[in-house]
Amino acid sequence: MTKQKPARVRFAPSPTGMTHLGSARTALYNYLLAHQTNGQFILRIEDTDRKRYNPESEIDLISSLKWLGLNWDEGPDIGGPYAPYRQSERKDIYQSYAQKLIDMGYAYPCFCTQNRLNELRKEQQKRKVNPKYDRKCRDIPPLEAAKRVANGESHVIRFKTPLTGSITVHDYLRGDITVNNKQLDDFIIVKSDGLALYHLAAMVDDHLMGITHVFRGEEWLSTFPFHAHIYRAFGWEEPVWIHLSVFLNPTGKGKMSKRFAQQMRLKGNSIFIKDIRKMGYIPEGVINWIVLMGWSFDDKTEFFTLNDLVNNFSIDKLNPSPAAIDFKKLDYFDGLHIRALSKSELAKRLKPFYLKAGYSIDDSVLDKVIPLIQVRLHTLNEAPEISGFFFADHVNPNPNDLIGKHLTIDESIIAAHESYKLLSDLTEFSPSSLEQPLRQLAEKLGLKAGQLFGILRVAITGQKVSPPLLESMEIIGKETVLNRITIAIDLLKSIEGQPNQS
């Protein structure tokens, strides 16, 4: 790999909601670039909007990123050479830079009330013209404006966007983008409460913190020229701008929205990391899944660990077109990574999920169960469902399921009974010692092995679908196996003569 200069990158979410797939992927790309260039990954909280601030979301953010393994080198919790990393604590910095802009003639105080602005916008929308500030305060003589500010008159600060000409900005994935300045508004950069808006705050921070690459969502593309204006007004060197595509609904129609996110949850899927974790997906699977939505390595390789990605990631292979979320693929990747886990690691991760499902776990039993279920799992949540019977005191088969395929109840009872007799005579209880006798019994009864195994499977595991039967029997042990068969025979007898038999 070619030696790259260390990148300083930042993930800068605003704490207004739960961390979702889109932000996780942005954070991931940041992390990867930082690590492969031996640079720094910075976490910065963009909480300049007090009204939308949600303290829970910051907690959620930290736990989500940590769970994914995307640790940062500088951030609000651990500090760093450019602290503070929370924008609400950097108010004075932004103010001084806003003042510089005013002094240089690139910005001006605006005394228009919000009321007037709303009216203006309404009127413009009615006339079907582009809603924009009419620049009423732009030409107030600076001295007069300064006086009014000094007098404490409520005001915001706006950027004085050039009225003519055009600006060309460069996005790494899309190349040059040229926009006429007259399309641009005189954006507000400092609110009347004195706090800077993203437009100013993020630019100042990115510059001050030495950010070399900015990953952000495509939704910033339209204000991109404006941000470049700010950089250029200050004469700062611009970072590499990389606007990432948005995530689309699984249907491919429309952006992933709050409304759709709710619908997803109803269907048992979620775009929120917190939910995904709860559903039993493992971070390795999630990482592998999201990294491929908008990035690829080549035409074949698709399995990646975080470490693989650090070595192989490249911003050159990023794809600017939007991607639809495919949850089926998450199951696939998660299964892949579950299978890649060591037995002991899987056991460790599985335990809380059994506990949550109400099972108490015997570690030595769990160790024996793991090899049977590892290949069958897509999420950790599935483990209690398919293998809870190993840890349960009783199983509760549906009596009708105990009836062998194409058999009557009587025939099923006989089969179960004969099995009981056979098994109780065995001293060794292992797959190899069980297999031949059971197959011979099936033959003797005129049954296919599958018919007999089916009856025993339901009797012993309580399920029609289970891990391999003989291996399961070994783990469960002779005594419990015989008990469960006895109960199954009783169950079969209880439905004998009832109309509902199949």
Place this chain on the structure above:
RNA sequence: GCCCCCAUCGUCUAGGGGACUAGGACGUAGCCCUUUCAAGGCUAAGACGGGAGUUCGAAUCUCCCUGGGGGCACCA
């Protein structure tokens, strides 16, 4: 309405003028393996949105159209 971005199988994508009868993966279907379910193996169906150019040659370059997406806040 105005501005901007995007465009290969249903989905994620490879492809950056000839190596393309367009490759891989998920999903789907079939077969194999098999005590169920998985996992695995094999096979199949499945795409360059349309139209003009440029070129000996275009999925690849240009333009137009269409479609999709994003933005137009004292939100980020």
